[in-house]
Amino acid sequence: MVAKAYTVAFEGIEARLVEVQCAVSPGVPAFSVVGLPDKAVSEAKERVRAALTAMAIALPSKRITINLSPADLPKEGSHFDLPIALALLAALEIIPPEDAEQTVALGELSLDGALVAVVGALPAAMAAANDDRTLLCPQACGAEAAWVGAANVIAPRTLADVVRHYTGQSVLNPSEPGEVHNRAENKDLSEVKGQERAKRALEIAAAGRHHLFLVGSPGSGKSMLAARIPGILPPLTPAEALETSMIHSLCGLLDEGGINRERPFCEPHHTASMPAIVGGGRTAKPGQISLAHNGVLFMDEFPEFARTVLETLRQPIETGEVVVARANAHVRYPCRFMLVAAANPCKCGYLADPGRACTRAPVCGEDYLGRISGPLMDRFDLRVEVPPVAFTDLDLPEDGESSATVAARVAKARQTQTKRYDARDDIRVNADAEGHILEEVATPDTEGRELLIKVAERFGLSARGYHRVLRVARTIADLDGSDTVRKPHVAEAVSYRLAMTKEV
Numbered sequence: 405m406v407a408k409a410y411t412v413a414f415e416g417i418e419a420r421l422v423e424v425q426c427a428v429s430p431g432v433p434a435f436s437v438v439g440l441p442d443k444a445v446s447e448a449k450e451r452v453r454a455a456l457t458a459m460a461i462a463l464p465s466k467r468i469t470i471n472l473s474p475a476d477l478p479k480e481g482s483h484f485d486l487p488i489a490l491a492l493l494a495a496l497e498i499i500p501p502e503d504a505e506q507t508v509a510l511g512e513l514s515l516d517g518a519l520v521a522v523v524g525a526l527p528a529a530m531a532a533a534n535d536d537r538t539l540l541c542p543q544a545c546g547a548e549a550a551w552v553g554a555a556n557v558i559a560p561r562t563l564a565d566v567v568r569h570y571t572g573q574s575v576l577n578p579s580e581p582g583e584v585h586n587r588a589e590n591k592d593l594s595e596v597k598g599q600e601r602a603k604r605a606l607e608i609a610a611a612g613r614h615h616l617f618l619v620g621s622p623g624s625g626k627s628m629l630a631a632r633i634p635g636i637l638p639p640l641t642p643a644e645a646l647e648t649s650m651i652h653s654l655c656g657l658l659d660e661g662g663i664n665r666e667r668p669f670c671e672p673h674h675t676a677s678m679p680a681i682v683g684g685g686r687t688a689k690p691g692q693i694s695l696a697h698n699g700v701l702f703m704d705e706f707p708e709f710a711r712t713v714l715e716t717l718r719q720p721i722e723t724g725e726v727v728v729a730r731a732n733a734h735v736r737y738p739c740r741f742m743l744v745a746a747a748n749p750c751k752c753g754y755l756a757d758p759g760r761a762c763t764r765a766p767v768c769g770e771d772y773l774g775r776i777s778g779p780l781m782d783r784f785d786l787r788v789e790v791p792p793v794a795f796t797d798l799d800l801p802e803d804g805e806s807s808a809t810v811a812a813r814v815a816k817a818r819q820t821q822t823k824r825y826d827a828r829d830d831i832r833v834n835a836d837a838e839g840h841i842l843e844e845v846a847t848p849d850t851e852g853r854e855l856l857i858k859v860a861e862r863f864g865l866s867a868r869g870y871h872r873v874l875r876v877a878r879t880i881a882d883l884d885g886s887d888t889v890r891k892p893h894v895a896e897a898v899s900y901r902l903a904m905t906k907e908v
Contacts, residue, residue, distance in 0.1 A: 407494035407501045410508045410537060411487035413477055414530045416735040419531040419651045422507070423473040424484075426491035431467035436441040437488070438474030442480045452489045453604065454515040455563050461498065468492065480687060483522040486511035486540065489563060499570035508532040509540040517563040525549040526646075526653035529557060540566065547661025548653060550644065553581075582661030590635030593629075593807040598793045600804070603631050605788045605900060607810050610636050611817040612879030615721065615783060615874075617706075619773075620790030622753040626746035629673075629790070630702045633744065635807035636813045637700070639665040644698045651694050651737065668699030670741075674708040681709075682716050683728040688735040691728075693720055696741040702808075706745040707775040715742070721783050724836070740832075745784070747773065753834040785835070785872045785902040801887055817882040828907030834879045842871060846878035852894040859898050873897045 407425045412419035435449045449470070453463060459784055462482050470488050472479050487509040493642040494504035510528050512520040521544035525581055532539040533554035541549055545560025559578040560566050568574040593603060602618065606629060609616040618626040640648060652668075654656050672692045683691035693701055703709060720726040724740040750769035752762045818833065824845060825831040837845060848856060856877075860870050874889075876897035881889045 405495055405499075405501075407491050409487045409491040409494065409504045410535075411484055411510050411601055412524070412531050414481075414524055414527065414654060415496060417527055417654060417735050419527040420477065420529055421486075421535060422477065422479065423510050424487045424491045425428065425471040426488070426495040427469045427471070428492075429469070430468050433465045433467065434469045435463070435470075437470045437472070438848045439470075439475045441472060441484070442478065444482045444828055445472070445479045445484045447690070448482070448485045448513075449490050451513045451515065452492065453486050455489065455513045455517040456492075458515065458517045459564050459567070461496075465495070468495075473804055476796065481522065481524075482512040482520075483510035483524065485513040486519065486542075486563075486566075489513060490540065490566065493567065493570075499567060503570050506537050506539045507540050508535070511542040511545070513539070513563060519543065519560060519562060521545050523656040524654050526551060526650050528656070545661070547582035548649075548658050550581040550661075551649070552577040552664055563781070582663065585659070585662045585664045585666070588620075588809075589672060590807060591628075591632050592635060593632045593810055594804045596625060596632065599629065599790060602788050602790050603804065605786045606633060606685065606880055607636065607664050607814060608876060608883065609633075609742060609744070609786055610810075611814045611883055612785075612821070613740075613742045613834050614833075614876055614879065616745070617784040617787045618744070618746045618783070618790050619749055619788070620746075621755075621792050622748060624790045624792045625699050625792050627704055628745060628885075629770055630700075630704070630744050632807060633700050633702075633742075634667060634669045636811045636814050637667045638811070639847065640667055640698060647738070648698045651690055651697055655690060655695065657695075668696050668774040669702065670696040670699070671702040674703070674705040676713070678710070678713050678716060681713050682720070683735075683737055686730075688728045688730050690737045691702070691726075692742055693717070693726060694737040696710040697738050699741060700744055701741045702744045702746070704746045706747045707772055711775065711777075714775075715777060718780055718783065720727060737881035740836075742834075742835075743784075747776075749773070782868055783872075787875050787902075788900065798850065813883055815877065816867065816885075818884045834875045834882070837875060837878070842874060845876040846889055847890040848874075848877060849891065851891040852877070852889055855891055856894050857896070859902070863902060865901075868902065873901050876900065 409424045411424055411506035413422050422554055437446055437449055490504050490509050493499045494501040512522050519542035521542050525541050525548045528547035529539050530551035533552050538556045540558050543559045545559045546557055549557045558576050559579045569576045603889045620626050644667055649663050663756050679685045681692050719737045721793045727738050728735045750772045755769040794852050821833050831837055877889045880893040880896050
């Protein structure tokens, strides 16, 4: 007899259905798994055998063959234990074969039959819902998988519970979604003394998801400003929360099955490798740029990152996705993030202070920031110099706007953009607009266009730079509540674009 169950194999954030076929036939007693399994999948037969023995179920003296179809798709991970056990129980007629065939299962088995949590329950639930099947997963994964409301999720604690459920002895209730985590207490923008221009740049960047580059001497407040960006960003929409959580599910980062509505904020160290930032490794896992999807990627000490790492960011910044190609995998991950980079003006950090600068100034500044290529620097919409704050100003009372006040304006601007691009799935904010769509929504008035043309001719703006100025000007107009991009909006956008240009 041949019985079937289903599970999934992960390709990026997508879960591909895998048919688990089990045949029990006469012959020399053996237990084999075929279908391109990796070491963890091949070892599943020993865990399944031990778990069944713990339940007092003896395997027959026959040949047991497990086939994972399609056979040319690599199978990796310990989550194949439960579907293999489910197909085997159906083949032995311990549970109804028709029920097993309507189930997508994933989970690791302990030797005593307990089910151990695995990563990827959320994408697996999406695959089960799309194929109109029930998802069977460990109890620890139930709350996470249940967020896909279209899927019926059964989350037993042990393999014995699985048998009792399918035989009707003790039917399990469907799992309920985990809790929505409340926004964490973010650091407030009002705590930053001075730096009004940098605060304004943060607001514009957050409103349109523009990439931001901060340059300033050590201790001027670059990291302090970046740490306050989460407090002014709007919460994730339900669709964005599910999209982001699918990536975090693959990495096992969801806390007790809960969905976080706060946008991710990733800050890798400058010694991080390319696979850690972009994604990769033996199993082509997502990197920091994908974990920051729909959120912020903050890269402090930007020129100190390896040049190969920095140059690899260029394509994901433009396309919003990254393709991780390895000998045994070719995986695509989404990565629409807001890049915030911070750097000192030179190696010593005191280029603008004649009393503290090194003897190589100003050449040291050109060499240091020269580690960032022109094409990569061209992708930053906003460039801001962060001057040092006098220590005498640190004792002054807080007088700036709070994060809540700025967040309200940012949220209103985001709502305007959502309404503007409602009919287009590929454009969510102004930073995504391009081509004729950008011309339709961001073409300035006559005075604004004349100013932009003069600036483009004088400073030799690239086509990318020209369009990025238009996007920023559109965001500034949204913050101003204006339907038209006017000359003041263009002027402010240009000032951020040319902040680090020598001629200014």
